[in-house]
Amino acid sequence: xxxxxxxxxxxxxxxxxxxxxxxxxxxxxxxxxxxxxxxxxxxxxxxxxxxxxxxxxxxxxxxxxxxxxxxxxxxxxxxxxxxxxxxxxxxxxxxxxxxxxxxxxxx
Amino acid sequence: xxxxxxxxxxxxxxxxxxxxxxxxxxxxxxxxxxxxxxxxxxxxxxxxxxxxxxxxxxxxxxxxxxxxxxxxxxxxxxxxxxxxxxxxxxxxxxxxxxxxxxxxxxxxxxxxxxxxx
Numbered sequence: 001x002x003x004x005x006x007x008x009x010x011x012x013x014x015x016x017x018x019x020x021x022x023x024x025x026x027x028x029x030x031x032x033x034x035x036x037x038x039x040x041x042x043x044x045x046x047x048x049x050x051x052x053x054x055x056x057x058x059x060x061x062x063x064x065x066x067x068x069x070x071x072x073x074x075x076x077x078x079x080x081x082x083x084x085x086x087x088x089x090x091x092x093x094x095x096x097x098x099x100x101x102x103x104x105x106x107x
Numbered sequence: 108x109x110x111x112x113x114x115x116x117x118x119x120x121x122x123x124x125x126x127x128x129x130x131x132x133x134x135x136x137x138x139x140x141x142x143x144x145x146x147x148x149x150x151x152x153x154x155x156x157x158x159x160x161x162x163x164x165x166x167x168x169x170x171x172x173x174x175x176x177x178x179x180x181x182x183x184x185x186x187x188x189x190x191x192x193x194x195x196x197x198x199x200x201x202x203x204x205x206x207x208x209x210x211x212x213x214x215x216x217x218x219x220x221x222x223x224x
Contacts, residue, residue, distance in 0.1 A: 034212070043197055043215040044150065088149060095140065095199070095213055097149040 003027055006089050006098035015107050019076040023089030023098050026070070033065060033072045036088040038100070044088055048074070079105040109134055111200050111216030119222045120188050128183040128219045132200030138162065139181040140213055141173060142197040150197060156181055157203060185221075193223045 007022045021035075032051045036044035050056045050063040050072065062075040076083055083105050089098040112131040120126050132139050138157045142150040143166075152165035156175035167173070170188075175181045185192060199213035 036215075041195075043218050046212060046214065049212055095142075095150075095152055097151075099149045 003096050004089055004091055004098035006087075006101050009086075009100075010102040010104055012104045012106060013079050015079060015081060015105055017079050017105075019079045019083065019103055019105070021074040021076075021087050021089075021101050021103065022071060023073065024071045025089075025091055027091065027096075028067075028070065030091045032092055033063070034090040034095070035061075035063060035072075035074045036090060036097075037083075038086045038088055040086075047087075076103075079103075081105050081107050111198055111214055113196075113198050113216040113219050115219060116217065117220050117222075119224065121224055122188060122190065124188050124223075126185045126188060126221060128185070128196050128198075128221070130181045130183070130198030130200075130216060132179050132181070132198075133202075133214055136200035136202045136214075137179060138201045138203050139175055139179070140199040140201075141167075141181070141183050142199065144195045144197060144218075146194075148194075153183070188223045190223050193221060195220050 003026050005024045013019045034049045035047045037047050038044045048058055048061055048063045050065045053065050053067050056063045060077045064073045086100040086102045088100045114129045140155040141153040144150040153167040154173050155163045159175045170186050173183045195218045197218045198216045201213045
């Protein structure tokens, strides 16, 4: 079992809907959590980081962290076709990545 | 704003050849990370350097070596290349414990696409 598990994709949502991406992890000692977006053939681009329990909002993006349940999620409100990409969850200083979830937002 | 620079962007090599990938971190960043991403795979951490010293080691093959120089740029040296080494190689940089940007947030370069024939 990988240290970081992401909900299997691909995930398809209509434009304007909320996309929900989930990530669970096994290392209880993890302190920092990151969400990256990666377009095909491009480098990962940081969307958000979170290290405290609860919600963190940045524009249309909300990261949620629950250390007791060992999960971190990313909500994308008012999804746009330009949000179509692979979303990678990563943990810790050595950036252990999940396998990624491919999101498609259909116009 | 300046970003992470990687060179070359594309590289084609034959089996058993050697390759050197270069990474120039964001100015004032003191930590460099190397990742390998195969087709359809998530990035795999290879190795990292902090202040020119190796700080962490991941799944880097023994055929590979890396170092960080006094100007903080880093080079990944790959020898006895194999077909399976064909991948995107990303470098990322961070400023250790930079307040405000978050805990060790890493910023990725555009990557070097290595093809081994």
